[in-house]
Amino acid sequence: MPLDRRNFLGRTAATGAGVALTGAAGAGPAAAAGQDRGPGADLARDRKRYTLTVMGTTDLHGNVFNWDYFTDAEFDDKAHNDVGLAKISTLVSQVRAEKGRRNTLLIDAGDTIQGTQLSYYYARVDPITAKHGPVHPMARAMNAIGYDAAALGNHEFNYGIPVLRKFEEQCDFPLLGANALDAKTMRPAFRPYVIKRVCTPHGRDVRVAILGLTNPGIAIWDKANVQGKMVFPGLEEQAAKWVPRLRSMGADVVIVAAHSGASGTSSYGDALPYVENAAALVAERVPGIDAILVGHAHTEIPEYRVVNKETGRAVVLSEPLKWGQRLTLFDFELVWGKGSWQVESVSAKVLNSNTVAEDKRITGLLGREHRKVVAYVNQVIGTSSAAMRAEEAPFKDTPIIDFINHVQKETVRAALAGTEFASLPVLSQASCFSRTAAVPAGKVTIREVAGLYPFENTLEARVLTGAQLRAYLEFSARYYVRTPAGGPVDTAKLTNAEGIPDYNYDAVSGLSYEIDIAKEPGSRIAKLSFDGKPLEDSARFVLAVNNYRASGGGGFPHVAQARQVWANSEEIRNTIIAWVKAAGAVDVGSFGSVDWKLTRDGVPVF
Numbered sequence: 001m002p003l004d005r006r007n008f009l010g011r012t013a014a015t016g017a018g019v020a021l022t023g024a025a026g027a028g029p030a031a032a033a034g035q036d037r038g039p040g041a042d043l044a045r046d047r048k049r050y051t052l053t054v055m056g057t058t059d060l061h062g063n064v065f066n067w068d069y070f071t072d073a074e075f076d077d078k079a080h081n082d083v084g085l086a087k088i089s090t091l092v093s094q095v096r097a098e099k100g101r102r103n104t105l106l107i108d109a110g111d112t113i114q115g116t117q118l119s120y121y122y123a124r125v126d127p128i129t130a131k132h133g134p135v136h137p138m139a140r141a142m143n144a145i146g147y148d149a150a151a152l153g154n155h156e157f158n159y160g161i162p163v164l165r166k167f168e169e170q171c172d173f174p175l176l177g178a179n180a181l182d183a184k185t186m187r188p189a190f191r192p193y194v195i196k197r198v199c200t201p202h203g204r205d206v207r208v209a210i211l212g213l214t215n216p217g218i219a220i221w222d223k224a225n226v227q228g229k230m231v232f233p234g235l236e237e238q239a240a241k242w243v244p245r246l247r248s249m250g251a252d253v254v255i256v257a258a259h260s261g262a263s264g265t266s267s268y269g270d271a272l273p274y275v276e277n278a279a280a281l282v283a284e285r286v287p288g289i290d291a292i293l294v295g296h297a298h299t300e301i302p303e304y305r306v307v308n309k310e311t312g313r314a315v316v317l318s319e320p321l322k323w324g325q326r327l328t329l330f331d332f333e334l335v336w337g338k339g340s341w342q343v344e345s346v347s348a349k350v351l352n353s354n355t356v357a358e359d360k361r362i363t364g365l366l367g368r369e370h371r372k373v374v375a376y377v378n379q380v381i382g383t384s385s386a387a388m389r390a391e392e393a394p395f396k397d398t399p400i401i402d403f404i405n406h407v408q409k410e411t412v413r414a415a416l417a418g419t420e421f422a423s424l425p426v427l428s429q430a431s432c433f434s435r436t437a438a439v440p441a442g443k444v445t446i447r448e449v450a451g452l453y454p455f456e457n458t459l460e461a462r463v464l465t466g467a468q469l470r471a472y473l474e475f476s477a478r479y480y481v482r483t484p485a486g487g488p489v490d491t492a493k494l495t496n497a498e499g500i501p502d503y504n505y506d507a508v509s510g511l512s513y514e515i516d517i518a519k520e521p522g523s524r525i526a527k528l529s530f531d532g533k534p535l536e537d538s539a540r541f542v543l544a545v546n547n548y549r550a551s552g553g554g555g556f557p558h559v560a561q562a563r564q565v566w567a568n569s570e571e572i573r574n575t576i577i578a579w580v581k582a583a584g585a586v587d588v589g590s591f592g593s594v595d596w597k598l599t600r601d602g603v604p605v606f
Contacts (some may be wrong), residue, residue: 022458047439048202048336049344053104054094054255055329057088058295059153059322060108061115064141064366066358068376069117070437070451083323084352085141089359091327091351092145093203105196106146108208109295110153110259112138113167114456115323117447121373124571128444137369139170139446141362147196151212151257152177153295157222158456161229172194176257179238181231189230192242206334206341209251213258213282216274217267220560223551224458225568234274235260243288252341253332254289256282260318261297262304267504269555280306283315290343291330294319300326303348318348326350378446382580386588388439390452393432393504394495399592400437404406404430404452405509406591407579408544408572412461415566419471421542424463424529427510428544431503439586449580453573455503457546462562467537470528471557472506473513477504478521485518485600487506497521504554507596508543511535518600526602546572 014495063084073085073282096104113119118137122128128136140561142150152175156164168175168190197205216232226232235258246254261277266334268276275281279294281345283306294301303317308315320326333345364369389402416422437451464472481497482504483489494517496502513528528535545559547567552560568575598605 006132029518040588048200049343050197050200050202050334050336051099051103051233052097052206052253052332052334053095053329053330054208054210054291054293054332055092055104055106055327056109056293056304056322057261057324057327058109058136058293059111059298060085060324061111061155061322062113062138063116063323064118064137065363065370067370069373070375070434070447070454071449080354081321081325081352083325083341084353084358085138085145085324086358086362087278087353087356088327089141089145090356091353092358094356095327095329095351102199105148105198105208105210107148107255107257107293108142108150109257109293109319110151110212110214111155111295112142112150112153113163114155114158115454117377117450118370118373120456121376122369123163124574126372127163127378129162129172129584133166133416135170136167137366137423138477139167140365143172144362144365147171147173148196149174149176149210149212149257150295151295152173152180152258153259154192154215154218154221155519156214157218157225158205160225176210177212178215178242179213179216179233179235180218181233183229183231186231193246193248194582195249200341201531204341206252207250208253209246209249211239211246211256213238213260214258215259215276216272217553220268220271220552221548224547224567232274235278236275236285239286239289241280243286247288252334253343255330256289256292257295258282258292259295261299262294262296262301262319265355265499268552271552271560279317280304284309287311289315290332291316291318291346291348293328293330293447298322300350302328302350314346316346316348320350325353326517327353347536355438365450370591372596378443379446379448380443381446381449382444382584382586384439384444384586384588385440387441390432390435390437392491394435394505395491395598397507397594397596399438399588400452401430401432401507402591402593403439403586404428404505404572404576405544405590406574408459409509410579411459411568411575412542412544412566413442415463415568416542421461421463421565424540424542425510426461426542426544427469427508429506429508429546432521433503433505435502441522444580444586446577450573450576453571453576455548457548457572459568459572459575460545460547460550460564461542461566462545462550462559462564464541464543464558464562465537466530466535466539468558468562469508469511469541469543470535470537472509472559473511473525473528474522475556476506476508477515477517477524480515480517480524482520482597483517483600483605485603489605506549506556509595510541512595514597514599514602516599516601517605526599573578
């Protein structure tokens, strides 16, 4: 969908550095007054005190209901977590009742509008961007719950800037992104921050600044949507620019909502000069921050303290678990002194959404939308000759991954017909995005096919040599934990070495090879062949590859620099759905084969 430059640049100018203060209401009871804090306790009892609670969510990924649209059932996992904003709403109401609503704020750290078939439906099937289109379910739910601000996540850009701008327009709260800049003016393309005024019983309001920071990886992962339109400098650089400004504007409390994990690592290697998971580095290096709501990493961090190198003060970080499984609570103890409110202490914890029922106000508000999406995903689109499951896909060549690769190869072959690249062999890469994905024998529905590909990736074709493909496979094989020959193999401990996620392990279809997990990473690929013969370094191939990988996602070698010979704007999920509809039947025997396997010193593991 083309970007309306006039509309975009107009908004950029309007949402630059000059952002108005926003009021948050009312008076509430003082907290923590009269505690004995050692010497000077009598003086301390006379000082004005106030407790502020800031609640936070992150990585909601389109979850409103405690529902799994891929299984068509209530959500469940091994830990019996629950998901969705309807659950979060109940927790938020409980906290507001306990603390006094006027003594609380509610924020989010991004990745809101992508991830479920509910969010997909209102981006693509019944899009919010249509004339007289609907209001996005996430906007309706978050408005009803009463969010005060949300940072931008990288997945906010998956559907293109027009969808994001429409979502922004529908929200009653600001979307913040201090490091999302207009590529031409280098001014903020979204509001960098908001300052909320919280009234106290003691006179002057507490001024709470919320700075939003998004992920620099957007420049890689959503290159097609943002290139030439926006740039995304590093979190540390932008925090160092904005935090002093917020303090000079009178902020008593500074909170960063950062769509960036706390590990200090990057999945894209040195493709960008900015750290992907930089939240702890920001806390350590940028003075003046009291707390950071962490997002992006899909991990649970109830409370993590990082000492700032310049001030010696601890900054409190917290990351609630994804999809609305947890709600973070930051408690700020403030004391009046020297003519201003000062943060005396900060603590954090998380609440589990599986301890409460869904808020009927939210489920009732969006019940019609939910039923429409359930009906959509349960449409039968074809049949399958055999059941396909993904449980073993991370360590075995399985038909379910072969199916994705088969569709991708056929799509690219057809696209290149009649071009100078038509004679090159077509290979394909695919990952196991969900170990619970399954396609049954017999009737197949949209939800079952969609479950194979939960991300909004699109398909490209890149030209690589045999030598480059070998390096690509060696890089992919780092995913396995080194396992010596002779001993037992525990599949639960075999994969995800060094924290590499399943989506950053690629199986390449069209080649035959072995992965020797007894050897060091970098020397694991053996018996690499094409068409029954050893692979020649100089041979040229077309690789069908998703745009995330082709843009440098995961840091795989060569592919981002390889020549692009074709690209498509259609999500791969939809490409597969359309293929099944057109074929009518999925013949598993026509593509399912074992072309790669794990070995130890040349002996097959399975």
